[in-house]
Amino acid sequence: MRTKRRLQAAALIAVAVVLGLFxxxxxxxxxxxxxxxxxxxxxxxxxxxTMTAVNSGQATTMTLSNGTAASLTLSPAGxxxxxxxxxxxxxxxxxxxxxxxxxxxxxxxxxxxANVNGGSLASYISVNAKSAASSTECSTATxxxxxxxxxxxxxxxxxxxxxxxxxxxxLDSAAPASVKGQAVTIQTTLTARQLCGxxxxx
Amino acid sequence: xxxxxxxxxxxxIAVGAALLLGGGGTLAAWxxxxxxxxxxxxxxxxxxxxxxxxxxxxxxxxxxITSKIKDGSYLVVPGDLLTFKQDLDVTLTGAKMAxxxxxxGANATNGFVGDSVIVSAPVLTVGADAVPNPLTTSKKVxxxxxxxxxxGTKDRVDVNKTYNFNNVEFILSQVLPAGA
Numbered sequence: 001m002r003t004k005r006r007l008q009a010a011a012l013i014a015v016a017v018v019l020g021l022f023x024x025x026x027x028x029x030x031x032x033x034x035x036x037x038x039x040x041x042x043x044x045x046x047x048x049x050t051m052t053a054v055n056s057g058q059a060t061t062m063t064l065s066n067g068t069a070a071s072l073t074l075s076p077a078g079x080x081x082x083x084x085x086x087x088x089x090x091x092x093x094x095x096x097x098x099x100x101x102x103x104x105x106x107x108x109x110x111x112x113x114a115n116v117n118g119g120s121l122a123s124y125i126s127v128n129a130k131s132a133a134s135s136t137e138c139s140t141a142t143x144x145x146x147x148x149x150x151x152x153x154x155x156x157x158x159x160x161x162x163x164x165x166x167x168x169x170x171l172d173s174a175a176p177a178s179v180k181g182q183a184v185t186i187q188t189t190l191t192a193r194q195l196c197g198x199x200x201x202x
Numbered sequence: 203x204x205x206x207x208x209x210x211x212x213x214x215i216a217v218g219a220a221l222l223l224g225g226g227g228t229l230a231a232w233x234x235x236x237x238x239x240x241x242x243x244x245x246x247x248x249x250x251x252x253x254x255x256x257x258x259x260x261x262x263x264x265x266x267i268t269s270k271i272k273d274g275s276y277l278v279v280p281g282d283l284l285t286f287k288q289d290l291d292v293t294l295t296g297a298k299m300a301x302x303x304x305x306x307g308a309n310a311t312n313g314f315v316g317d318s319v320i321v322s323a324p325v326l327t328v329g330a331d332a333v334p335n336p337l338t339t340s341k342k343v344x345x346x347x348x349x350x351x352x353x354g355t356k357d358r359v360d361v362n363k364t365y366n367f368n369n370v371e372f373i374l375s376q377v378l379p380a381g382a
Binding site: 030031032033034035036037038039040041042043044045046047063067096097098099100102194196 | 248249250251252257259261267270271272274275276277278279280281282284286288290301314345347349351353358360361362363364365366367368369370371372373374375376377378
């Protein structure tokens with residue numbers, strides 16, 4: 001008697017499963033169609049900025065291939081004497097390959113002046129700077145001013161264009177004879193920043 | 203005695219056969235017939251395909267940059283917002299035809315890292331409105347995908363990277379209408 005009930009229950013379950021499968025498979029049997037599209041590939045631009053020393057013509061990309069920041073020697077022209085100045089500069093070019101608008105602004109930080117091999121020359125050196133449209137302006141003594149703590153910001157540099165930073169290094173006219181022959185290292189950091197050139201993009 | 207039985211049986215069969223033949227006489231009685239023409243049963247159709255007009259890429263200002271995307275000359279920068287639109291022709295015929303259309307961005311190859319880009323799933327619209335699934339009639343459906351390179355991307359993150367959409371698939375699947 002018990003075996004009979006078990007058989008009946010098993011049969012009932014089997015029928016239910018079969019009916020269930022038929023029900024599910026029925027939906028698969030309905031029509032369907034598909035259409036593929038290939039929108040294509042979107043590629044990001046490069047952010048390449050080139051620096052060229054005005055006096056020497058030496059050039060480098062702002063970021064090296066290994067991702068580190070490049071260092072460029074500007075080699076200011078002239079030998080400093082008390083009350084005289086030397087001039088140098090760097091041209092910065094926006095070399096991006098962006099498809100649309102890509103404007104940048106370059107900022108030159110407040111310079112640091114450090115004595116080389118000791119000495120006290122640094123305290124008699126001052127650095128002024130100006131932003132210029134052409135490297136020829138670097139040899140004229142007008143327009144230079146100290147760089148503030150927020151840095152000297154260039155005008156907008158559009159794709160493919162350049163801006164120039166000119167530097168004036170001066171030796172205090174009160175510099176003592178003891179600093180003769182000494183050297184200093186002057187460093188400033190240039191930072192290129194993308195402006196919100198994409199309309200409504202920021 | 204056996205022969206008698208055999209003879210009787212044979213006779214009975216013969217009588218039965220004769221009765222059957224006699225019954226055939228009813229074929230000669232009246233009869234009539236009529237023909238009906240139920241007609242043809244024709245199946246409907248279900249089809250989805252790309253509209254003959256190719257998909258279009260536009261930038262944030264709405265300028266068509268399709269050819270530049272195709273030849274790889276349009277390179278995106280942070281702040282870019284690109285939109286791709288593709289029209290689809292949906293064919294649906296049948297008295298009780300109903301179908302849902304869905305889309306999937308399949309097999310995208312994304313070289314961008316982090317969260318510098320936002321790529322929307324394909325959005326389907328009929329005119330300016332969302333697709334009213336299930337569809338019951340043939341119509342043009344527009345699929346839209348947006349690609350945003352976030353303006354907050356810092357340093358040189360994701361320069362020269364690519365996002366390949368590969369195949370985006372649009373699927374039209376018949377459903378049983380209510381009461382079918």
